[in-house]
Ligand SMILES: [Zn+2]
């Protein structure tokens with residue numbers, strides 16, 4: 131009576147399951163960084179995954195962790211795969227026992243003194259796998275400028291999954307988007323914190339959020355310039371933290387200066403913001419003689435603490451946008 135079951139068990143020993151993974155409506159495949167510190171989820175265009183990505187190495191768009199291509203299933207895929215394998219296994223064993231029991235019952239002679247019958251409860255169970263469903267589409271589509279792989283993320287990404295390339299242009303535009311998002315959401319954060327932890331903490335947090343926008347912007351611009359400037363040779367350390375120094379370097383490299391893209395007022399305003407960043411980082415925001423001399427800011431006297439307003443962040447973003455676009459175009463025209 132266990133013949134069917136034993137036969138099925140023998141077959142199962144040699145079976146391997148594959149659980150298909152569906153792609154989303156845009157044709158993207160879900161992936162997840164296998165590094166436990168990171169677990170960043172992203173998507174890769176399915177054609178690019180099979181045609182451009184290599185088996186030996188895939189890179190995480192967020193942390194640049196590197197691993198062979200079969201390490202990038204999402205945790206959800208893995209869980210789904212396990213439960214599907216169990217369901218199919220259970221189904222096949224159940225069905226084998228059921229058909230064994232039916233055969234046993236048929237073999238019982240009607241005239242015998244004792245009659246036995248076996249029953250395996252429940253109907254036939256499924257033995258096919260259900261594919262893993264695709265996660266919701268992601269909004270930010272990126273195409274690698276080096277290998278043309280298309281991928282999608284939530285928030286931001288620094289590296290191409292297919293070639294590990296770090297795009298300075300992409301990183302810079304992501305950084306500016308992050309600053310814009312912080313500035314735009316400060317009131318939502320304030321409201322949420324006021325009702326949950328009180329006015330004082332809400333005010334401290336929001337002020338700090340706005341102030342960090344300035345250093346985010348200065349650092350993003352510095353990194354962007356360093357990346358773009360690389361083909362022209364090494365720049366002195368932190369040169370692009372100083373507007374005049376940076377502008378002179380660019381003039382030597384591409385014959386353009388910051389005042390080609392910014393009005394005198396915009397440039398002066400940006401100089402004040404760069405000095406505000408410096409004093410926030412090194413003097414807790416307290417105005418000193420050095421700040422007054424370098425920034426030309428007439429609003430404050432020595433010993434006051436600077437205030438960073440939403441307008442400051444708008445001015446910063448607008449100036450960094452203009453400089454970023456100008457530099458990009460100038461470097462491209464040199465390449466051509
Ligand atoms: Zn990662």
Ligand SMILES: [Zn+2]
Pocket residue numbers: 274275276277278279290291292293294295
């Ligand atoms: Zn790439």
